[in-house]
Amino acid sequence: MMMTADPKTAPAHGPIAEIDLSALCANYAMIRDAAPEARVSAAVKCNAYGLGLTPVASALFTREKCDEFFVAYPEEGAALRAALKDAGPRIYCFAGPSEETLALYERVQMTPVINSLTQAELWAKRGAGPAVVHIDTGMNRLGAPMSEAQAIAETMSGAGLEVSIVMSHLACAYDPAHPKNKDQREKFLEAAQRFPGAHLSLAASAGALMDKSYQFDLVRPGIALYGGSPFDADDKRISDVVTLKSPIVQLRELRPDETVGYGATFTASAPMRIATVSLGYGDGYPRNDAPAGAAIVNDALAPIVGRVSMDFITLDITSQKNPVKIGDYAEFFGPKLRLFDAAAATHRVPYDLLTGLGGRIDRRYL
Numbered sequence: 001m002m003m004t005a006d007p008k009t010a011p012a013h014g015p016i017a018e019i020d021l022s023a024l025c026a027n028y029a030m031i032r033d034a035a036p037e038a039r040v041s042a043a044v045k046c047n048a049y050g051l052g053l054t055p056v057a058s059a060l061f062t063r064e065k066c067d068e069f070f071v072a073y074p075e076e077g078a079a080l081r082a083a084l085k086d087a088g089p090r091i092y093c094f095a096g097p098s099e100e101t102l103a104l105y106e107r108v109q110m111t112p113v114i115n116s117l118t119q120a121e122l123w124a125k126r127g128a129g130p131a132v133v134h135i136d137t138g139m140n141r142l143g144a145p146m147s148e149a150q151a152i153a154e155t156m157s158g159a160g161l162e163v164s165i166v167m168s169h170l171a172c173a174y175d176p177a178h179p180k181n182k183d184q185r186e187k188f189l190e191a192a193q194r195f196p197g198a199h200l201s202l203a204a205s206a207g208a209l210m211d212k213s214y215q216f217d218l219v220r221p222g223i224a225l226y227g228g229s230p231f232d233a234d235d236k237r238i239s240d241v242v243t244l245k246s247p248i249v250q251l252r253e254l255r256p257d258e259t260v261g262y263g264a265t266f267t268a269s270a271p272m273r274i275a276t277v278s279l280g281y282g283d284g285y286p287r288n289d290a291p292a293g294a295a296i297v298n299d300a301l302a303p304i305v306g307r308v309s310m311d312f313i314t315l316d317i318t319s320q321k322n323p324v325k326i327g328d329y330a331e332f333f334g335p336k337l338r339l340f341d342a343a344a345a346t347h348r349v350p351y352d353l354l355t356g357l358g359g360r361i362d363r364r365y366l
């Protein structure tokens, strides 16, 4: 078991995130089976969604032979290249090149995702190698407008540079029945005609698990690898990867009319038992004005009462049948409480719950 929390900040008896790398690999294999005709890459941006770039990418690379990775920033790509000991997987960077980052792209042997004609011209001038082209088909966030596709294609071929992949990104794939999916797919196919010979990539996790018609040549899953459903409902094909747990540090009995926490927002209506746990919004656990969320203590559900504070959460353990003692762990998500459900209960999604996990949490790899 290796521990990579910052020893300066990880408390000895504080929150722990256990990260099951076998489950990560099982999710990768599940997506490969669901998309048998596509290559399966891995989106490892944002420190592999908070799980830890090096252990996650190394596990996927060595155990599953995943050899295509997507990062958001060039610096993340440089860290990934170093983590994989400069071995040969392809690293694509969503940000695309700027004057400032061109040299880094070259040094790290990273493939840029070109998001505009300006970026295409910059890359072509450098003549530095193949690129991915991202066409915006309706997300209106990042990517080149459809109207620039032809000029980008000509710029690249004029410089003798290959467009290895043409990609786009779905805005509403969380709902497979959403009409925007089909609409974007059609626009994507239209734009792709400008790039003969390029491979096609439209699907992130949701598209990859939706149906074959969205998978094309390469899928780019992120959240499904890390144990979160990309849909607006849970997806049981996805295995739990992260268990977030922390010890109980105090127990107290409340009389009726006593209150709990900041703002005294919760008042006991009857005698209650409260367990205080070392976890808070400072660790990325969501704070809401009204109590939301729960943990599992000794295999029973313990609802959060009172406001989540920076370092502590208070749980109602009044109805627990088994004795609860200081040092027992409360599990906030993991095999006993699905990440999707924990996120929904706190008005979040698996994405922000995972990426929000703070630096104080001791990440342990199984």
Ligand SMILES: *Cc1c(COP(=O)(O)O)cnc(C)c1O
Pocket (backbone or CB within 6 Å): 043, 045, 094, 169, 203, 204, 205, 206, 220, 221, 222, 223, 224, 230
């Ligand atoms: C983050 C991202 C992905 C991965 O998305 P998931 O929903 O986590 O699978 C794929 N493609 C692009 C363009 C992204 O920004």
